[in-house]
Amino acid sequence: MKTVKPHNRRRELCTRDASRRSTVSYPVQWHGDDSGSGPVGQTACDCVERLDMRAPRYTSYPTADRFVEAFGPEDHARYLAARALQPAVPLSLYVHIPFCSALCYYCACNKKITQDYAKAERYIEHLISELSMVDSLLSGDRRLLQLHFGGGTPTYLKSVDLQRLMNAITERFSLTSAGEYSMEIDPRTVDEEKMNVLREAGFNRLSLGVQDFDVDVQAAINRVQPASLVASVLDTGRQLGFESTNFDLIHGLPRQTLAGFARTVEEVIAMRPDRIALYNYAHLPSRFKAQRLINPQDMPSPELKQDIFCLANDLLDSAGYDYIGMDHFALPEDGLANARRTGRLHRNFQGYSTQPDCDLVAIGASSISRIGSCYSQNLKGLNEYGDRVSQNILPTQRGVELSRDDILRRAVIMAIMCQGEIDKSTFEIGYLIDFDQYFEEELQALQPLVESGYVQLEERCVRVTALGRRKALRMVGSQFDRYLQQHQSRSRFSTIL
Ligand code: SF4
Known part of the structure; x- marks a missing residue:
């Protein structure tokens, strides 16, 4: 190479x-x-010099730490209904799927590790119930400019259930030719059949969790996925007509070295994903239990971590990727780079976006909606979330009305x-x-x-x-x-x- x-x-x-x-x-x-x-890794901090x-x-x-519990389901319902007063505001939908089949040791997400698929089936029922409640309250335009499935691992779900969820969504909202419909993909959990189902259901973007190709690093974080597997998922996605692919990389992981991460970035560059996110790993074992499984001796020093970050930036720049902002890069011909050049870049819970400010309806445990001048967040625990939805009450836990x-x-x-x-x-x-x-x-x-x-x-x-x-x-x-x-x-x- x-x-x-x-x-x-x-x-x-x-x-x-x-x-x-x-x-x-x-x-x-x-x-x-x-x-x-x-x-x-995107919500915490560490001690590097940046x-x-x-x-x-x-x-x-x-920020979400300013949300208050005085904001509840009635407030969220009021804002959903008030959308008709501002019909020109486009709509975005986020769906949170919290399940994973194995634990990555660096994880800081709201997830549930389980092999018991019945839990996911019950959760899908709850998601569809929440969607129905939102549907009955929401007024205004139903065209979706953005749709994103995040997690957890959305592709933990079986094809038949992904299809079922998408049917529930498209019965209530309409997808448009200009829309961005994306899913976070764990390459270990998809095959051609599942990817075909996603494409047929209307998804046109993929976001692959790559992190690092180095086998030592993958062993240290308990996430073994060869580069050949990622390349194969990418090829299949391109053949099926997905318009854009994002790779998530993480710097600062245990056992990372300059040479090792440079090899990873070079392999990524050779695959030419349209977008790359280069996240900073924040090692906070006192806060995130999974991270206690990482051997502290394996952690790179702050200086090494900073050097790895700088080298990765250099490699991406040299390979022709445009710097978008924060930790994001895109090929010059990608819509994100174009939006950056022309001053049309936006930012929401999914990060940078080419889409204008949308009202965001978010369903699922812990998800955050942004409707008009409010934010509202759902209950985080799966049981609490399911119980509330089963009572036909919006699962809002907290939120804020903006002044x-x-x-x-x-x-x-x-x-x-x-x-x-x-x-x-x-x-x-x-x-x-x-x-x-x-x-x-x-x-x-x-x-x-x-x-x-x-x-x-x-x-x-x-x-x-x-x-x-x-x-x-x-x-x-x-x-x-x-x-x-x-x-x-x-x-x-x-x-x-
Ligand atoms: S990093 Fe992602 S795939 Fe791994 S355990 Fe956390 S949510 Fe699941």
Whole structure:
């Protein structure tokens, strides 16, 4: 296989640069969960030098740790019904399938490891009941611009049950030719027949959990899946006409080495997936029980982890992948890269998206909906979730109604996360504010990031630099997070950049 040479321009971005180091104070590491349904490792933090690791990922604002139990099923029902008042807002649907047949030791997801398929069958009944309840309450446009099955392992389900679920969905919602319909795939759980069922059911995108091809790493995380298996699933997907494939990689896993992960990234590049997510593994065994099965001696040092991350960035850059933001890359011809170039990038619970802001209906245990100006999250436990649905009550556990200030700050943070800049005039016209006055403290708080070369403050624009986009995008966004900045119990510490 051809060796990809590191790209010098990006070396400059990634290599720790002593000339940029300065002593800066920031809030202590953030340990909230701002997605509830996102990929593994994406909701926690660790101690590597990237400032980004210390701020939320902002798949929502306010982040999920700000949701309150005073928001219940009646509130969620009210927002579902109110959709008719804003019929132009498109719709997105998320379905959470929590089952897996084996435990990956790095896992931080809300999942259930079981060989007892009857549990999944009961869960599907509950999902369809929840869907019916939502269906009876929801008003407004029923066209789905986005559909995503996440988990857990959605492909844990048998083909017949996946088909049944999709029938229940398409009886109530309509898929469109421009829609993005994706499923998270564990390559060990699909064959051509199951993939054909998915394609026939309307899925047009695949997201494969790859993590690392190195056999030592795979043994250490209890997830053995040869590169040939992933290649075969990818080939089958392409033959069946899936339009786009994403690979999830994770850096910072036990027994990872520079050379080993470089081989993985080169093998991935040779397969040419349309999109790549390069997640940071957060080792928090005190919080996630599965991670206690990892031998601490096998963990890479923070320095090695950072070097692995930088090398992977270099390899992807050199191979022609466009950097999208956070930990995401895409081929230049992919819709995500195009959306990034043309300022049409959006962000939701599934990460970056080409689709405009949708109302998101989420079903299943722990899933989070976003309807109008509210977020609501379902009960996390499978039994609690099932019991509530069986009583014909929406399984909402908590949520939040956004204030005008929340809505404004959400838009500002999303502009940073997606476009890497804030055009002050847009917010002044849209929200009738004087931007510099309204965000006087926040602009002052950005000063250390300006001095570090991550942000430029211009007369009518706050611009994140190329360096800042790689290293401090979340940290820039977090300066506009009222809850994080006001958190009285937070500690402060000094970091050498
Ligand atoms: S497949 Fe592995 S990482 Fe994914 S949810 Fe299941 S146990 Fe966790």
